[in-house]
Amino acid sequence: MADPLYWDDAYPIALLLRSAHPNVADPATLDLRVLHEWVIRLDGFSDDCEAWPVEWLERIQMEWAELL
16 A cells, blocks of 8 residues: 555655646646545545645645646
8 A cells, every 4th residue: 555645745646646637738727626636536645635725736736737
């Protein structure tokens, strides 16, 4: 089993999202509701699924965009 993921694990989450959604051309344009849903559905996500940490969602977007 992989290490658990939490909201502040922006880089590993971004790596997984890039693999799970390879057709996303610009992650920075994703609606935060969509990004939130994708993050909480990742295998290993172990944080509060009801939380809406906008600053961490934006950080995940930035990390993902940097990977492209």
